[in-house]
Amino acid sequence: MKTTRLGLASVLVVLLTTTACGANHQGSASGEGGKAEAEKPKEPYTMKILANGVKTEEFDERFREVLKLKFPHVTVEYSPGGKGATINDRIASGSIPDIIRTDVPTLVSGYLDLGLGYDLNELVKKHKYDLKRFNKVFIDEIVDVGRDGALYGLPVPPYFPQALYYNKDLFDKFGVAYPKNGMTWDEVYELAKKMTRVDGGVVYRGFSSPPTNLLRDNPYSLPILDPSSDKLSNPDRWLTLFNNLKRFYEIPNNKIESTATLDGQAFSKGNVALMTNQHSVYLVLPPELNWDLVSYPIMEGAPQLMPQRGPAYWSISATSKHKEEAFEMILAMLADEVQMEDSKRGITTTLANPDIQNALGKSHSVYSKKNMEAVNVYPPIPYTQKRKSGLTDVPGVTQQNLLGQTFVDVAMGKMDVNTALRDLDEKLKAEVAKQKSK
Template sequence: MLSRTINASLLSILLLLPALSGCSSDKPAVTKEETADLSKVGNEPVALIFKSDFPDDQDVFNRYYGDRIKAKFPNVTINFLPRIQGQGIQDLLNAGTYPDVMYGKLNGIDALLIDTDLAYDMSELDKKYNYDIDRFKPQLIDAVKNTNPEGKLFGLPMPDFDPQVLYYNKALFDRFGVPYPKDGMTWDELFDLAKRMTRSDGGKVYRGFSSQQGVIMRDNQLGIPYLYPHGDKMFNDEDWKKQFENLARFYQIANNNRDTKNRSAGIESDTFNKGDVAMQVNQLTKFRNFPDGLDWDMATIPTFKEKPNTMNQASSAYCFITKTSKNKDVAFKVITYLLSDEVQADYAANLAGIPSLKASDKAVKTFGQNVPQLKGKHVEASYKYDLAPAPPQRDKGLIRPDPNKIGNAINNAFLKVVIDGVDINTALRQAGEDIGKAIDEKRK
């Protein structure tokens, strides 16, 4: 009897040792007996509802996700719900349709998950299956955890199809005998080059620079958030002033101002396609819309002197499992497969998606190699630099206004500066008031 008691005690101590040795780690240790086996999950027929927060259709969904899921999990049936009129998330919930998996960007997480009370902390499944979230880039994990004051893991990061780069028109640089832009340029150096490339020739005006200012502001390299982390108000005016001053000066170059009759971000973004703009800072996906005759290449996004080798904040999409899903384990298995090393390498080679993985050297070596539009292009420019830090976490109890209204307040303020000639301080003051109204509206 005594021998059994001693053996049992020793066994208890031995089982406890791994947990004690793991105390210094951020991730709680899980013993073999406590760890569930994800490979045994979902071998029976099951149906999952996937809801997109993007304007993709069934064909696009199948090309990116559906065909892969069907091949890997023949027992899993996927019902895909696109983002179309009448199928918004609230429409679905009102009709009693509850998605298992949703995917979209973090600027839509409030309407999609938080306001609908569908948000689910996926760290529960991470611990259950001892899944290593440290394999992802830390900025991507910080970004999703910082969407809520408790730091819950509401989603896992998908490959990034939207890193920002500097596109340039090789034909215009050749025409005017100016060397091409290079990796590692600062915004100041780019400004000098934009002045040099803005000119009138043969009765035609050529602009030196244009941009998609909305994404430059939202995913800015300085890590400036829209909202103050410790109060319900716009973040520091002085920091935003620096961001405005940096970009606005390009539009104040003679002959380089944007269309003063149209405030659409899309109109300005499309100017590079026409062949009379020398350079543009935009997201990588923009190349898919370039006309065949456009002679272009890319360099790294220009950087700030105080933030060398730093690109934009993460613009990845995320996969979310809903709190109401009855098939969370199967959904987790499917998602982790889509985010596996081999699948992300396939995204990189065939779809030009930057892996969300911390260690992705193998994948980026084949980045874009099977994408016809990227043949011979300097694709390294899209992943050469490290991501800017994620926006900070806000305190518990603060109001979460509609992020689209907040972003519009900033963008409208910038347009007032570059189109209407309003001084930056006045424009930012108005932005602060508009953000305050959005906060009050959400509070009510």
Template sequence: MKRKISTTLLCGVAIIALSACGAKKEEAGGTAQTPKAPEVKKDPFTLSVFGFGSAQDNEFDQRYREVLERKYPHITFKYIPQSSGNSLAEMVARGETPDLIRTDIPNLKNNYLDLQLGSDLNALVKKNNYDLTRFNDQFIKELVEAGRTGALYGLPYPPYFPMVLTYNKGLFDKFGVAYPKDGMSWDDVYEIAKKMSRTDGANVFRGFSANIMAMLRDNPYGYPILDPSADQLFDLEKWKPLFLNFKRFYEIPGNKIEATRPAEINDAFKKGNVAMQVNQYSQYLPIPQEIDWDIVSYPSLEGAPKRMVWRGPFYWSISSTSKHKDDAFQVIMTMVSDEVQLADAKKGMLPTVASKSVQGAFAQERPDLQKKNMKALFYFQEWSPYSPKRKAGLADVPTVVQQDSMAQTFHDFASGKVDLNTGLRQLDEKLKQELAKDKSK
């Protein structure tokens, strides 16, 4: 009996020893598997997203929904397009403030900050160790300066909007005039506009049209409309040469400016009887398929710096009232990731990140654009500076109001309704009235 017990004990000791040896061997060899922590199941919730244009555009679904639902299966994404009766201000008034909001510089004050929706992302950037240097630094700096408090109110997503000259190849072929080229001056464009402004039978052909609002706001000097530190129009004398340069195009016989600003900006070139239009390069400004068009670089003023003139991108921002700020920031990081921006770039959207590989993928899936002179978008290596914003603590006017007021001033000047000095004086008075409104709030 004693012998049997001793044998059993020895066997037990041997088994323990072997087990220990085996454990040490696995530990030494690195093959032991640490038990995985059970996945924490996240409670489902709905994240509302406000932005883009109409529901018919379906842009949120096309660009983001699939990747977001795959990565965040616990989140239901409710996309809310802006529509009549469904503006952001109206939604806030109804107590239906969305979690994520599309913002931009022109509307940052009136359609985000004035609605008390501003949410500083700096703490979330730090918490997630997020690298802001992956973006074009101008996009980040301009937004912070526009916010005037040092806050970061969003992350930029594609596209941004460089200025270009678009021309109707069919009309140039029809009249035997050489196509415009990259690197032209405004004087060069003016001479071409004179040649292309003509009457052919009953048809009137215009040589030139333009988005004057964008050309004045996004000027190569970075002039602001409202003075950054004084309650007045910025340096009237500096604006005069720009107004006069653009006005001469509408003095060409047969090239009268359209009766309204929207008609000049949005409709003139689409009619097919305008030879050239200067405007932003934008996916949101489609040209009819029947027009055989191409682009060249934005013209330069004689003596001015030769720069790429641009309008910045939109930004994804978080509402101050959102109960899901951490999750919302994760969603934004996905929407502006290299993966998503690479897909955007291939479709012809200019990326907001500095990644050369993402930038190099531009229009790879757009054979129609590959036939165009897309290098015109990158012709100038130097970018124009963004315009300085109002000093903190001063009354301000929404950029969208500033730019529309200046564009209307030019339209009245080009239409012969006012002379230049009167128009600029009236613009100065308009800005002061808007400042007074802001001070009275």
């Protein structure tokens, strides 16, 4: 905690210096000594911020003091959302926030369809704000999901890159060399076979994964539901992805757990050697687990890029009476100094700045001892193509759950891959029909 406070202090010093240098003090035209006239105090007001799912403690640690320093006349009213405080609840009560933390899966239903969409392009132009400071894939995605080239938000950390985790104690126990950055899926498969064994009556699994997010965030950026028609997208490519992952669960003694969620949690028990998963500050591994990570495996024929789940976005409500000030607050929360401190805490930056990227985890008690450069070996892969305008869509979580359960059925031997993909196609079509009937 001491390190975090020092880091925040350095941010405040930088921002305070910037504010002081940029202050406009007009000298007095008459009077001895030429005393500067006091700047007229700004009118106080309340800025309401809603960030669904982000705890108040996290918001305070990352942003509260920065906003207090730069906007001392503003009272920041923050809400993490939740029961009774969702955006729909806020609309019903007439307390619509000025700044909303949106995300791609719910941007339309939870923001645009509610009449809250506000295009930031004019404010970007007015402030001569450089969007190129962000990783391009994150800006491209929000513009694609928006309408007619509108920019409905700026990307806020973290995003969630995929990586390959490994249990160092198990590799030491069996005298096998650790994984390394740049491995292929075939190499990981051979390593998983070598690490899967029974020793002293204990079954040690070579590999586990949360297959739902592994398949969703795939190295082809392949969507589940076809962007142009009501069917499974590119079944041949899904066949490749399923077969690649299925072989790991065909290794004797490496049976998949009964659900995708349980298989994603298996690594934490200490008897699994390898796991693919996102790097996330919200992924908490047991302190007694001696783990590290390397770059996500490369698949033959796929781009040499890192699969990832994109970030959330700071958006402004169309109903806000403080749009200009809200935009300035967003810029303050996304400043280099703030994102540098985020990165040091292990929060992946949305910026293209390599210095900030390479600072990942440097001040964190756990990440500072890990191979965090693993998530920066390859650039993040472009976003998954969205459904064309006018086509009925299916909620992302529904698609993902269908995908994950279909793979678990395959891995458990309940059906072959071709049959499973045909079944998934039929289920997706049924979900589209259900949405059309609403």
